[in-house]
Amino acid sequence: MKIVIIEDEKDLAELLAFNLQKEGWQTIVALDGKSGYERVTAELPDIVILDLMLPEMSGIEVCKLLRKQEITANIPIIMVTAKGEEIDRVVGFEVGADDYLVKPFSSRELLLRIKAILRRSTLPIPEEKQIRFGQLCIDEQRHKVTVNEEEIMLTLTEFKLLVTLAGRPGRMQSRERLLQDVWGYSSDADTRTVDTHITRLRNKLGAAGEMIRTVRGYGYKLELA
Amino acid sequence: MKIVIIEDEKDLAELLAFNLQKEGWQTIVALDGKSGYERVTAELPDIVILDLMLPEMSGIEVCKLLRKQEITANIPIIMVTAKGEEIDRVVGFEVGADDYLVKPFSSRELLLRIKAILRRSTLPIPEEKQIRFGQLCIDEQRHKVTVNEEEIMLTLTEFKLLVTLAGRPGRMQSRERLLQDVWGYSSDADTRTVDTHITRLRNKLGAAGEMIRTVRGYGYKLELA
DNA sequence: TGCTGTTGACACAAAGTTGTAACAATCTAC
DNA sequence: GTAGATTGTTACAACTTTGTGTCAACAGCA
Numbered sequence: 001m002k003i004v005i006i007e008d009e010k011d012l013a014e015l016l017a018f019n020l021q022k023e024g025w026q027t028i029v030a031l032d033g034k035s036g037y038e039r040v041t042a043e044l045p046d047i048v049i050l051d052l053m054l055p056e057m058s059g060i061e062v063c064k065l066l067r068k069q070e071i072t073a074n075i076p077i078i079m080v081t082a083k084g085e086e087i088d089r090v091v092g093f094e095v096g097a098d099d100y101l102v103k104p105f106s107s108r109e110l111l112l113r114i115k116a117i118l119r120r121s122t123l124p125i126p127e128e129k130q131i132r133f134g135q136l137c138i139d140e141q142r143h144k145v146t147v148n149e150e151e152i153m154l155t156l157t158e159f160k161l162l163v164t165l166a167g168r169p170g171r172m173q174s175r176e177r178l179l180q181d182v183w184g185y186s187s188d189a190d191t192r193t194v195d196t197h198i199t200r201l202r203n204k205l206g207a208a209g210e211m212i213r214t215v216r217g218y219g220y221k222l223e224l225a
Numbered sequence: 226m227k228i229v230i231i232e233d234e235k236d237l238a239e240l241l242a243f244n245l246q247k248e249g250w251q252t253i254v255a256l257d258g259k260s261g262y263e264r265v266t267a268e269l270p271d272i273v274i275l276d277l278m279l280p281e282m283s284g285i286e287v288c289k290l291l292r293k294q295e296i297t298a299n300i301p302i303i304m305v306t307a308k309g310e311e312i313d314r315v316v317g318f319e320v321g322a323d324d325y326l327v328k329p330f331s332s333r334e335l336l337l338r339i340k341a342i343l344r345r346s347t348l349p350i351p352e353e354k355q356i357r358f359g360q361l362c363i364d365e366q367r368h369k370v371t372v373n374e375e376e377i378m379l380t381l382t383e384f385k386l387l388v389t390l391a392g393r394p395g396r397m398q399s400r401e402r403l404l405q406d407v408w409g410y411s412s413d414a415d416t417r418t419v420d421t422h423i424t425r426l427r428n429k430l431g432a433a434g435e436m437i438r439t440v441r442g443y444g445y446k447l448e449l450a
Numbered sequence: 451t452g453c454t455g456t457t458g459a460c461a462c463a464a465a466g467t468t469g470t471a472a473c474a475a476t477c478t479a480c
Numbered sequence: 481g482t483a484g485a486t487t488g489t490t491a492c493a494a495c496t497t498t499g500t501g502t503c504a505a506c507a508g509c510a
Contacts, residue, residue, distance in 0.1 A: 104325055106322065108323070155455080157458095158456095170366075171366045172366070172367060172368045180340065180341065190458070190459065190460090192460085193457085193458050193459070195497095195499070195500090196459080196500080197457090197458090198498095199498095199499060199500060199501095203500095214499090215368050215381075216465095216466070217380075217381035217497070218368065218381060414468090414470095417469090418468080420486095420487065420488070421468085421469075421489085424487095424489060424490090428489095439487070439488090441477070441478085441486065442485090
């Protein structure tokens with residue numbers, strides 16, 4: 001199993017390489033975006049670890065380029081971002097990374113992600129994962145939501161919020177929890193912000209929005225009508 | 226939930242302990258590496274906060290020792306480092322810390338990290354816990370109560386009161402006890418307030434409300450009809 | 451550059467919840 | 481049986497919590 005690590009912090013790159021080698025991986029390290037991209041196209045690894053901020057060429061660009069070429073389009077990519085960086089657009093939707101990690105992270109954590117991704121990608125047909133919930137249908141892969149087969153346009157935040165609610169259907173989730181899961185644990189957004197987005201979601205979902213129930217004094221839950 | 230804080234700055238340690246206690250944690254503070262290590266092995270907490278620079282034994286050594294022993298190997302560790310100790314971050318992960326925080330940090334930040342880690346590590350099976358009691362069915366996760374499969378809408382206080390009663394079925398519970406368990410230690414509500422809420426509960430529960438029995442001169446209990 | 455859409459915050463309105471007090475009903479001990 | 485204690489019930493005003501419209505900041509984009 002071959003892995004390419006594109007990361008300009010040399011210490012971190014070597015640490016990761018070291019730990020992955022211990023697990024039996026063949027590792028290739030690149031310290032900037034351009035050479036990283038070249039190594040990937042040359043080596044065609046099983047997975048790529050890609051820092052977002054890189055000299056020469058940013059992680060996003062590398063990612064886009066890899067996705068564009070058919071031969072590299074399906075190589076799983078794990079993005080690595082520093083704490084403050086905008087990760088939203090990176091994940092899945094826009095650029096096409098398969099997962100991401102926020103620095104600092106442990107090698108153990110990285111290994112878990114890698115394993116999770118490999119498990120996912122080696123499945124014969126990573127079939128469409130749809131969540132159906134009454135008239136509501138969520139296609140996480142395609143970032144597409146329909147109510148009664150009619151598409152609803154949601155913003156990224158709204159979508160993530162809906163997915164998070166649908167991910168634990170029926171169970172109530174506190175505003176804090178939602179904040180963490182949707183906005184990330186380094187976010188310092190107000191918990192009332194959740195309310196605002198719930199309102200927006202409810203409006204956009206129309207009748208299906210009634211499935212989003214308020215649990216007064218606690219948070220929200222998604223429940224069949 | 227138990228947490229061990231190993232931190233030689235006494236003020237900081239106490240501040241953290243205080244804030245964690247407010248969140249319902251049982252906190253144990255150790256002011257040097259050696260005693261900290263001993264406390265962890267003795268108490269087997271759910272998580273460890275570990276300063277890097279410590280008298281007697283450094284955080285790194287503590288971490289390594291904990292990881293070596295099977296019984297403590299999987300206890301999540303959050304490393305705390307002073308600003309200048311950047312290189313040590315890498316070292317921290319090498320020995321297997323799960324996350325780290327750079328001083329100064331807020332209690333809130335720490336709490337978020339703790340929650341994130343716990344969610345990751347203890348997630349395995351947050352199994353559905355339903356309490357059945359005759360026709361009465363309580364689902365704490367979903368914040369849902371049914372009587373004869375029909376949903377009953379309860380407010381948070383009513384819900385907590387019912388859960389508390391159901392948590393010690395058949396046994397009587399004094400008003401003071403209920404006040405503490407439902408309203409919290411710091412509440413200064415009148416004990417008669419409990420009566421009011423019992424009435425409300427009985428009304429909402431209909432026939433099932435008769436299972437809430439008055440223990441004259443003492444309090445209430447929940448008992449099969 | 452301006453335009454467009456998204457986002458988080460905030461303020462006010464709306465809705466729901468709560469503790470208390472007052473009175474009624476019930477129980478208990480004598 | 482009756483007085484006193486205890487509990488049930490109800491109404492309500494204060495208080496919390498939530499809903500929602502608006503706005504400024506900002507990013508992406510042409």
